[in-house]
Amino acid sequence: MLEFRHVTFQYEVEDFNIIDxxxxxxxxxxxxxxxxxxxxxxxxxxxxxxxxxxxxxxxxLVGGKDxxxxxxxxxxxxxxxxxxxxRTVGENLRLPLEIRGGMSKAEMExxxxxxxRQVGLADAKGKSPAELSGGxxxxxxFARTVLTDxxxxxxxxxxxxxxxxxxxxxxxxxxxxxxxxxxxxLFITHDVEEAIFLSGRVLVVEETPIRRLTSIQVPAGxxxxxxxxxxxxxxALREMLIDLLRKRxxx
Amino acid sequence: xxxxxxxxxxxxxxxxxxxxxxxxxAMHMDAAYILPSPTQILQKLWELRVPLFTAHLPAxxxxxxxxxxxxxxxxxxxxxxxxxxxxxxxxxxPIVITSQTIPTTALAPLFxxxxxxxxxxxxxxxxxxxxxxxxxxxxxxxxxxxxxxIELLQTYGASRTQIFLKLKLPSVLPYFFSALKxxxxxxxxxxxxxxxxxxxxxxxxxxxxxxxxxxxxxxxxPIVLLSAVAILLVAILGFIEKKxxxxxxxx
Numbered sequence: 001m002l003e004f005r006h007v008t009f010q011y012e013v014e015d016f017n018i019i020d021x022x023x024x025x026x027x028x029x030x031x032x033x034x035x036x037x038x039x040x041x042x043x044x045x046x047x048x049x050x051x052x053x054x055x056x057x058x059x060x061l062v063g064g065k066d067x068x069x070x071x072x073x074x075x076x077x078x079x080x081x082x083x084x085x086x087r088t089v090g091e092n093l094r095l096p097l098e099i100r101g102g103m104s105k106a107e108m109e110x111x112x113x114x115x116x117r118q119v120g121l122a123d124a125k126g127k128s129p130a131e132l133s134g135g136x137x138x139x140x141x142f143a144r145t146v147l148t149d150x151x152x153x154x155x156x157x158x159x160x161x162x163x164x165x166x167x168x169x170x171x172x173x174x175x176x177x178x179x180x181x182x183x184x185x186l187f188i189t190h191d192v193e194e195a196i197f198l199s200g201r202v203l204v205v206e207e208t209p210i211r212r213l214t215s216i217q218v219p220a221g222x223x224x225x226x227x228x229x230x231x232x233x234x235x236a237l238r239e240m241l242i243d244l245l246r247k248r249x250x251x
Numbered sequence: 252x253x254x255x256x257x258x259x260x261x262x263x264x265x266x267x268x269x270x271x272x273x274x275x276x277a278m279h280m281d282a283a284y285i286l287p288s289p290t291q292i293l294q295k296l297w298e299l300r301v302p303l304f305t306a307h308l309p310a311x312x313x314x315x316x317x318x319x320x321x322x323x324x325x326x327x328x329x330x331x332x333x334x335x336x337x338x339x340x341x342x343x344x345p346i347v348i349t350s351q352t353i354p355t356t357a358l359a360p361l362f363x364x365x366x367x368x369x370x371x372x373x374x375x376x377x378x379x380x381x382x383x384x385x386x387x388x389x390x391x392x393x394x395x396x397x398x399x400x401i402e403l404l405q406t407y408g409a410s411r412t413q414i415f416l417k418l419k420l421p422s423v424l425p426y427f428f429s430a431l432k433x434x435x436x437x438x439x440x441x442x443x444x445x446x447x448x449x450x451x452x453x454x455x456x457x458x459x460x461x462x463x464x465x466x467x468x469x470x471x472x473p474i475v476l477l478s479a480v481a482i483l484l485v486a487i488l489g490f491i492e493k494k495x496x497x498x499x500x501x502x
Contacts, residue, residue, distance in 0.1 A: 050406045076406040082399055085498040086421045095417065099407045128498060148407060 001028040001152055001184040002049065007058035009048055017056065018044055020209040026186060028151070031178055033187045033195035034213065036205025037245055042188045045210070046154045049186075050076045062152055072100065075148035079157040081141035083129035089140050090116065090125035096148045115143040118177070135166040139173070146183075156188045168226070171197055179223055192241045196220075197229055204244055216241070287468035292475055295468035303457065303476060310452035311477070314370055314442040318377025319434060326385035326430075333386075334393040334419070335411075344390075347383050355379045356444050363449035373445030373453070380441040381434040388433070392426025393419055428492040435488065436481040443477055 002025070009019040018041045026032050036042050047053040049060055051067060059066055062073040075096075083092045093112045097103055103111075116122050119139040121132075129137060138158055145153060159167045171194060178185055189195050195202050196218050203213035219233045228234055270289050277288035287295070296303070333340040359376045366372035396419050404414050446455025454473035461469030 052402050052405065071408050074406070076403070078399060078403065080399060082397075082403050084400070084418070084421070086424075086496070095404075096407045098417070099404065099409045099413055130498070 001030070001063065002026040002186065003061040003064075004045075005059040005061065007048065007060060008056045009044060009053060010056050017209050019048070020211050021058070022210055022212065024203065024213050024215070026184060028184055029182045030201060031175075031185045031187065031199045032201045032203060033189055033199040034203045034205065035189055035192060035195045035241065035245065038190055040205045040208045041210050042205055043156055046076065046156055046186070046188065049154060050074055072148055072150055074152040074154055075145040075150040076154045077141055077145040077156065077158050079160055081129075081137040083137060083140060083144075085129055087129075088126050089121065089129060089132065092129065092140060093144045093147055096144060111147060115147050116140075118146075118180075119143040133166075134162050135170055138162065138170060142174070142177070146177075150183075152184045152186070154186050154188075157190070158187075159194070160189070160191070167194070172226070174198065175222070175224060192238055192245070193229065196234060196237055196241070197224065197226065202241065204241065206244060206247075214244070282467075284465040284467045287471055291468045292471040295466075296472045296475060299469070299472055303454070303473060306452055307454045307457045307473065308476060308480070310370075310450075310456075311439070311442050311446065311454045312480070314373040314377060314445065314453065315435075315438045317370070318374045318441060319381060319438040321374070321378050322381040322385050322434065322438070323431075326382050327389055327427075329386050330389035330393060331415075333390050340390075347386055350383055355441075359444055359448050362445070368449050368451055372448075373442055373450060376445040377438045377441035381438045384437070385430045385434050388426050388430035389423060392423040395426075396422050425492075425496055428488065428496065432485050432488050432492075435484045439477055439481050439484075 004022050004024050007019055007022045008017050010017045022045075034042050034045065044053065048055060049062075049067070061067070062070060067073060083089070084095070087095070090109075090112050093115055094108050097108045097111060113122070113125070116125055119142060121136060121140055121143065124132060124136065124140070129140070132140065142155075142158070145155075159170045162170060175198060187195070187198060199218055200222075202216045202218060204216065206212075206214055216237070219237065220228045220231070229238075274288045274290065277283070277286050277291070280286055283291055329343065333343055355376065358379070359372075362372040362375045366375065400418055400422075401414055404418055409417070442453065443455035443458075446453035447459050450456040454477050458470050458473045461467075461472075
């Protein structure tokens with residue numbers, strides 16, 4: 001689904017390649033998390049994929065084709081929900097559809113209504129984003145991302161600003177969403193437990209510049225409940241990942 | 252409503268006390284040609300209501316409206332152009348800022364020399380006073396749009412025009428209203444100054460004519476009227492702003 005081929009990138013203000021000859025591959029329908037310390041360049045991988053940053057060299061392919069020849073191949077959800085305060089929740093969800101164009105108002109409304117039902121916000125359509133709780137806002141932002149109709153979703157620490165209990169229920173909720181439509185999800189987080197609870201595979205950023213991502217399979221199937229986190233192999237994995245990240249921190 | 256009354260009460264009491272002080276002081280001085288009392292001014296306002304309201308107020312309002320209209324159209328235009336083109340911004344911004352240090356009122360006699368007693372000398376003073384504050388405030392508003400929101404729209408494939416219409420325009424509205432609330436009283440002042448220096452009608456002109464007749468209350472009456480109009484217009488703007496921008500401060 002997503003493939004990096006010898007990708008190199010350098011920020012103008014820096015004198016080294018933060019991403020250096022990086023290659024990795026993500027299969028269709030996978031739920032993969034990228035973990036790493038803050039500032040390690042995780043988000044740069046996303047910003048290259050959604051073309052907010054230009055490649056220095058290499059290729060990024062989505063669905064087997066170079067991203068530069070494609071439009072709307074990925075939906076991007078940043079950490080902040082970025083709901084426009086002057087638009088109602090429904091109007092916010094309509095944004096990607098409006099920008100794409102070529103859709104009648106009735107069609108757009110239908111899509112928005114369906115998306116709102118899917119994320120359990122059918123009653124919030126006419127509300128202002130300010131009236132929603134943090135978790136509801138993230139659900140609305142997720143629905144807006146899904147409405148880009150991309151098969152690949154890039155979620156950049158979407159739950160990190162939420163309180164602990166809301167975060168847990170949002171993680172369970174997200175898994176339910178993913179199991180329903182099996183889009184490919186690439187999920188950035190610095191929370192090890194969140195990564196292993198959600199993903200089938202975890203990619204670890206061990207070093208900056210990023211030359212490779214260490215791929216680790218999560219030893220649990222789907223559907224999952226939080227109970228799986230207390231299995232011995234999951235606990236071992238968690239400790240191993242924490243060690244990996246710590247080693248980097250002290251290096 | 253009750254709450255508003257309560258918060259405004261201290262200010263109202265102070266104003267009332269100052270008016271009483273003024274009334275007593277003026278009665279004590281007993282020199283109405285220098286310091287008329289508030290009641291004398293009100294009385295004068297009533298006596299002169301026909302020429303003031305039918306000839307001079309409309310003349311001043313015409314100058315204000317034309318001047319403000321020109322400032323809004325060209326100020327918005329320049330702000331948008333500066334936001335769209337860094338080259339224009341770099342060229343114009345320093346000039347705009349520096350121009351604020353020029354005492355426009357000191358230039359006003361020159362405009363009378365150029366345009367005579369026609370309304371255009373007054374309009375030019377009004378434009379010079381209001382154009383740059385509108386430009387700068389709106390331009391700053393456009394620059395304050397959150398970069399993450401722009402990027403989000405870019406990932407949806409939005410064009411520059413779409414980003415302007417769907418993001419910049421709505422988010423600059425509060426700045427636009429702030430600029431207007433500042434520019435309306437300034438434009439009235441500008442018109443009055445212009446009329447002071449050379450005109451055949453208008454509240455500024457009328458006030459000056461009363462000076463030559465040593466009619467203190469006659470000087471104050473049009474000034475009171477000018478202030479009342481400015482306060483009224485700003486209040487109307489504030490009301491419209493509240494209706495249009497319910498989301499202010501929710502970002």
